[in-house]
Amino acid sequence: MSSAVATIEVGTSGFSFKDWIGPFYPPGTPAGRLLEYYARHFPVVEINTTYYGIPKAKTFEGMAEQVPEDFGFYLKVHQEVTHGRENPEASITQLYEAAAPLKERGLLRGFLAQFPYSFHRDPDNRRYLARLADLWGEREPLFVEFRHASWLRPEVYQALEERGLGYVNVDLPALGQLPGPSAVVTNGTGYFRFHGRNAEHWWEGDGQKRYDYDYSTGELQEWMARLRPAVEKAGRVIIFMNNCFLGQAARNARMLQDLFAELA
DSSP states (O other), rough: OOOOSSSEEEEEOOOOGGGTTTBBBBBBBOOGGHHHHTTOOOOOEEEEEGGTOOHHHHHHHHHTTOOOOTTTTEEEEHHHHIOOOOOOOHHHHHHHHTHHHHHHHHHHHEEEEOOOOOOOSHHHHHHHHHHHHHHHHHHHEEEOOOOSGGSHHHHHHHHHHTOOOOOEEEOOSSOTOOOOOOOOSSSSSEEEEEEEOGGGGGSSHHHHHHHHOOHHHHHHHHHHHHHHHHHHOOEEEEEEOOOOGGGGGHHHHHHHHHHHHHOO
């Protein structure tokens, strides 16, 4: 598989973790310079803290100052958009305005909307998704992650494509109605998130336990063939490791980079 077909970028879902000091960041790295170090190793980052609270523009301005001009940010929309779903427009506007420093520097690549497992494919939720697409308008691309397998249908992919929404492919434990592996591209960019396969703690564990998983080289190699359709169809493929406990995401992201380098 040649990476010349598409630009392939690998990063992690977040960068500011105390337990990455040692496993990834050199001891003594100041908290305010973590992103600067991260950006030397990865070309993209997914910001997940925006799901819990929307920071001031000054926060994003500080991030922009630590990365090269060809770096890319993907921001997770606030939980009001995906879980509350009462007043998504206000939340969308607030986040987009706060992210202005990234947009002005050409660093803002897109947004992630991660819906919960309880968000099944039913008429009400389909209508909400259509409403969200209308609210989103002409902003940077919005990528949608479903946690329920009822959405894994060709007609869903077609509807996303018609509305300009991206589809998020996932690696998850093989449990219940969690989605299985896929390589769907609906808006020109292949988006992949690796959450780990910690089946034992997925339903009942806290955030740390749920995402405590270290991919083996063999497990990552399995994805090389799966990724082929996306690499051949998309102009860009981005992959984020979300198994962030103890720096495992950064380690696995580097392993993926090495695998792609071998295939180039």
